[in-house]
Amino acid sequence: MPNKHIELKIADGSKMHGFVCFPDHAGPFPAIIVLQEAFGVNHHIKKITARLASEGYLAIAPELFHRTAPPGFEGNYTHFDSVKPHMLGINVQGLSDDLKATHDWLVGQSYVAKDKVASLGFCMGGRVSFLANAVLPLACAVSYYGGNMPSVIDKVASLHGPQLFFWGGLDKHITPEQIETVISAMQKAGKPHINVVFSYADHAFNCDERVNYHPRAAAEAWAMTLAFLKNNLG
Secondary structure: OOOEEEEEEOOOOOEEEEEEEOOOOOOOEEEEEEEOEOOEOOHHHHHHHHHHHHOOOEEEEEOOOOOOOOOOOEOOOOOHHHOHHHHHOOOHHHHHHHHHHHHHHHHOOOOEEEEEEEEEEEOHHHHHHHHHHHHOOOOEEEEEOOOOHHHHHHHHHHOOOOEEEEEEOOOOOOOHHHHHHHHHHHHHHOOOEEEEEEOOOOOOOOOOOOOOOOHHHHHHHHHHHHHHHHHHHO
């Protein structure tokens, strides 16, 4: 099936678009919810979604800024202030509703393996991926340099599947103390997790459209991501 955009109805009455990529073989497929950076479901996020489909996963990237931005919104990597109003427009309840609507759509498709759904997010989406693991019955979740993670750390006891964390050791936005807060909470709650810090990489090291892109760290993290997904989703 070709890639497509879908429209989902959210519990609060709003509507959210999602970008969906399909594998090129017959299902049922394991599925992955791809969660955006602060810059929307842009070219980079769509590439990630397509890469996952090429690995055999049905992948969907929901547009989390749908309450404040038009469908198809893409922020400017060099103008962070332009995305701030949309970041301020999201909250845990709204995101939880968005995630549930996305998951409901996935498990409602005959070609999706309903017990093999995961999430994968970057920056802001890294935090949302952690939240997804708490509010959805996920098989696993991946968070790349999740920003402001302590704000959702109270959800740790509700996590369903193993969680894989990636961080940049040169990241000035996410301090070692913040990482320690997250990992200590995971350990205290007895939740299975993998914690990876690339000492030589900065924030957003995975995005080849940003100045902090680090090819080696991106390649190593992607290989670990695929192994983690395969181990937990098959």
